[in-house]
Amino acid sequence: MDFLSGLNEQQQQAVIAGLGPVLVLAGPGSGKTRVLTQRIAYLIGIQGVRPHQIMAVTFTNKAANEMSERVGQLIGDHKHGMTIGTFHAICARFLRRESEHLPFESNYVIFDADDQLSLVKQTLRELNIDEKRYRPQSIHSSISIAKNELLLPDDYPINNYRDEVVQRVYKHYQSLLLSNNALDFDDLLLWMAYLLQDNPPIRERYARRYEHVLVDEFQDTNLAQYTLIKQLSSFHQNIFVVGDADQSIYRWRGADYRNVLRFESDFPNRQLVLLEQNYRSTQIILDIAMAMIDRNPNRTPKHLFTRKGAGQKAILHELYDDRDEARYVLEAIASLIVRNQAQPRDIAIMYRTNAQSRILEEAFLSAGIPYKLVGAQRFYGRREIKDIIAFLRFIHNPEDELSLMRIINIPPRGIGDKTLLALRTRAQRAGISPGLFLLELGQNPESKYREGFSRRAEAILSNLGQMFLRWVQRCSNLRPLELMDRIIEDINYDAYINDGTEEGLDRWGNVLELRRLAAEFQEIGLEAFLEQVALVSDQDTLEASANAPTLLTLHAAKGLEFPIVFIVGLNDGTLPHSRSFDDLEAMMEERRLIYVGITRAKDRLYLLYSQNRIAYGYSEPVDPSRFLADIPLDLIDGVSPILSRSSNVGPMTQNQRWQISSDKKVKSSELKSKLYHPGMHVRHNSWGEGMILNSRIEDDDEIVDIFFDGVGLKRVVASLAKLEIKT
DNA sequence: ATGGACAATGTTTTT
DNA sequence: CATTGTCCAT
Numbered sequence: 001m002d003f004l005s006g007l008n009e010q011q012q013q014a015v016i017a018g019l020g021p022v023l024v025l026a027g028p029g030s031g032k033t034r035v036l037t038q039r040i041a042y043l044i045g046i047q048g049v050r051p052h053q054i055m056a057v058t059f060t061n062k063a064a065n066e067m068s069e070r071v072g073q074l075i076g077d078h079k080h081g082m083t084i085g086t087f088h089a090i091c092a093r094f095l096r097r098e099s100e101h102l103p104f105e106s107n108y109v110i111f112d113a114d115d116q117l118s119l120v121k122q123t124l125r126e127l128n129i130d131e132k133r134y135r136p137q138s139i140h141s142s143i144s145i146a147k148n149e150l151l152l153p154d155d156y157p158i159n160n161y162r163d164e165v166v167q168r169v170y171k172h173y174q175s176l177l178l179s180n181n182a183l184d185f186d187d188l189l190l191w192m193a194y195l196l197q198d199n200p201p202i203r204e205r206y207a208r209r210y211e212h213v214l215v216d217e218f219q220d221t222n223l224a225q226y227t228l229i230k231q232l233s234s235f236h237q238n239i240f241v242v243g244d245a246d247q248s249i250y251r252w253r254g255a256d257y258r259n260v261l262r263f264e265s266d267f268p269n270r271q272l273v274l275l276e277q278n279y280r281s282t283q284i285i286l287d288i289a290m291a292m293i294d295r296n297p298n299r300t301p302k303h304l305f306t307r308k309g310a311g312q313k314a315i316l317h318e319l320y321d322d323r324d325e326a327r328y329v330l331e332a333i334a335s336l337i338v339r340n341q342a343q344p345r346d347i348a349i350m351y352r353t354n355a356q357s358r359i360l361e362e363a364f365l366s367a368g369i370p371y372k373l374v375g376a377q378r379f380y381g382r383r384e385i386k387d388i389i390a391f392l393r394f395i396h397n398p399e400d401e402l403s404l405m406r407i408i409n410i411p412p413r414g415i416g417d418k419t420l421l422a423l424r425t426r427a428q429r430a431g432i433s434p435g436l437f438l439l440e441l442g443q444n445p446e447s448k449y450r451e452g453f454s455r456r457a458e459a460i461l462s463n464l465g466q467m468f469l470r471w472v473q474r475c476s477n478l479r480p481l482e483l484m485d486r487i488i489e490d491i492n493y494d495a496y497i498n499d500g501t502e503e504g505l506d507r508w509g510n511v512l513e514l515r516r517l518a519a520e521f522q523e524i525g526l527e528a529f530l531e532q533v534a535l536v537s538d539q540d541t542l543e544a545s546a547n548a549p550t551l552l553t554l555h556a557a558k559g560l561e562f563p564i565v566f567i568v569g570l571n572d573g574t575l576p577h578s579r580s581f582d583d584l585e586a587m588m589e590e591r592r593l594i595y596v597g598i599t600r601a602k603d604r605l606y607l608l609y610s611q612n613r614i615a616y617g618y619s620e621p622v623d624p625s626r627f628l629a630d631i632p633l634d635l636i637d638g639v640s641p642i643l644s645r646s647s648n649v650g651p652m653t654q655n656q657r658w659q660i661s662s663d664k665k666v667k668s669s670e671l672k673s674k675l676y677h678p679g680m681h682v683r684h685n686s687w688g689e690g691m692i693l694n695s696r697i698e699d700d701d702e703i704v705d706i707f708f709d710g711v712g713l714k715r716v717v718a719s720l721a722k723l724e725i726k727t
Numbered sequence: 728a729t730g731g732a733c734a735a736t737g738t739t740t741t742t
Numbered sequence: 743c744a745t746t747g748t749c750c751a752t
Contacts, residue, residue, distance in 0.1 A: 060742085088742050089742090113742095253740085354738090409728095553739090553740065577739050579739060579740095593740080617744090
């Protein structure tokens with residue numbers, strides 16, 4: 001029974017849990033990945049479940065690969081045939097397989113965030129909607145949220161005029177996707193969920209096949225994903241989910257930690273396992289994390305404990321500005337390494353927004369210390385990479401008009417607005433996509449398709465069509481790398497991009513890097529390569545090999561662990577982010593975010609904040625993060641002014657320095673003192689008892705956010721609400 | 728059709 | 743400030 005060796009009692013209970021729904025609530029560092037892998041091994045090795053009847057859904061491809069590998073270590077080759085991957089990747093494969101039942105072809109492309117935005121813009125143009133009045137991003141985000149809620153255009157709820165606009169855009173946007181033979185990220189889930197919902201025979205086929213469905217990071221599923229796993233497990237009902245509501249950080253993407261509650265009410269017979277023992281962090285780190293998260297109302301309290309001992313106090317340090325912060329980080333890292341207290345790879349630096357990485361990168365570069373940066377966007381968002389990918393995408397799916405428009409004039413070959421318009425019109429008249437039109441033109445230069453263009457345009461276009469056609473024809477014989485090289489050579493991309501400048505060299509270097517990635521797909525093929533490129537997660541870009549510190553956002557840090565963690569930019573406005581200030585749910589999520597960050601640390605934790613922040617080119621005074629006030633003093637090394645502003649003491653004792661450095665706060669909140677502080681318990685006449693979440697002075701009155709038990713979040717004006725303070 | 732010069736505008740987090 | 747879009751001269 002080595003499937004259970006080294007597991008504690010709760011972990012064992014989860015691994016060998018019987019048939020039926022199982023909910024595992026797992027605190028950070030409680031070994032949930034281990035539980036998942038051992039359970040899979042147990043199901044296959046002991047229960048005799050066939051691997052192809054198991055589906056395991058993870059959050060990143062990296063996690064999927066790791067899990068698959070670890071299962072392999074336990075049971076060897078018996079793992080083959082398992083379905084394991086992210087929701088998006090699994091759905092992408094299913095949808096290709098089932099495309100005959102769907103309104104797109106199996107060679108569809110997946111539109112990334114940039115493509116989606118372009119498509120929304122195109123829609124707005126075609127519908128004559130003013131981009132200034134209706135921001136494309138905001139419209140797109142509404143569409144995305146709707147899709148995650150499984151709302152089709154016709155179901156889109158209309159409450160005001162904007163909703164009506166969104167609905168129209170949504171409808172048109174979908175038809176554009178189909179005419180490009182493309183799906184966006186959200187479509188992968190949406191189409192799959194509807195395919196299973198509307199086709200009982202198909203649903204049954206899948207549901208019968210998957211005897212066991214296991215889901216990691218369950219708290220970050222959205223309604224579409226929740227519906228999917230319910231459908232997939234609808235026959236055998238063996239659905240095993242692992243999650244932690246306190247680590248739910250993707251609400252803005254439609255994730256709903258209440259799916260945990262929904263699960264409990266949908267499956268009242270579920271077995272429940274709690275994993276509270278932490279194998280990662282020192283007790284001090286856990287205590288800080290708990291002090292932080294305890295301020296969130298309406299959660300099931302968890303008591304995290306470890307056998308690791310108290311460990312060192314966390315270091316809280318105030319710096320002058322973010323540049324100074326970066327300098328401090330570099331010095332601390334240098335000192336740790338020189339004193340042999342850490343390997344470079346043991347160290348991570350985490351921040352709230354991607355923009356913060358820049359200043360850190362500069363510090364690393366000028367210090368000559370190598371670093372690893374987590375972020376797929378950084379690589380795949382580059383112009384030269386997008387260009388090459390667009391060529392490949394077009395060849396794979398010539399109906400991809402967006403990719404065609406990107407590459408049609410790269411390198412510049414004299415195709416401008418006029419020619420483009422002519423091409424579009426002619427293609428439309430012929431009833432085919434511009435891409436197919438071009439290929440046709442290349443195939444048969446004498447065809448009727450050539451009519452209606454200027455002689456110049458006709459020559460350019462039919463040349464281009466011939467080149468495209470050659471690629472498309474060879475695409476079935478050539479492997480990804482050869483195809484890519486062929487394109488680069490044919491268009492002389494080297495000369496175009498590598499213009500002798502340092503930047504050009506850099507860009508060319510990126511192209512070579514992409515070649516290296518393509519080389520890994522020689523056997524599996526172009527389609528798999530393009531799919532991988534579209535669905536990479538940030539974490540997937542982290543190479544374990546290099547011995548260097550890691551720079552990453554708090555979001556990207558989820559699921560990872562490091563002996564030493566720096567969290568920088570702990571200032572109000574950054575963490576919590578200013579966009580969250582007026583939304584109580586969002587503020588709770590900001591708190592969970594810092595909780596996730598803290599619980600990544602195994603041994604040492606550095607918390608840094610600054611007096612000033614450089615933004616928009618100007619340096620501006622900022623406040624320390626309000627969350628810092630919740631850390632018990634005795635867990636911290638390096639006393640700083642903010643600590644005297646602990647919520648129990650009240651703002652009057654706040655150090656003078658802060659009042660001086662932050663002039664915008666001085667005006668109001670510091671002149672009139674607050675009566676209520678986060679963490680206080682109060683009673684309200686009609687809403688009963690609640691806990692103060694936040695309070696601020698505005699126009700000589702105090703505005704208080706309170707969470708009332710059984711009622712929810714309320715914002716009240718103190719002078720009107722008659723709150724009674726409970727002790 | 729192309730590329731350069733200027734203005735305007737805007738920063739969360741990502742599969 | 744840094745990126746993106748728009749206008750204008752070639």
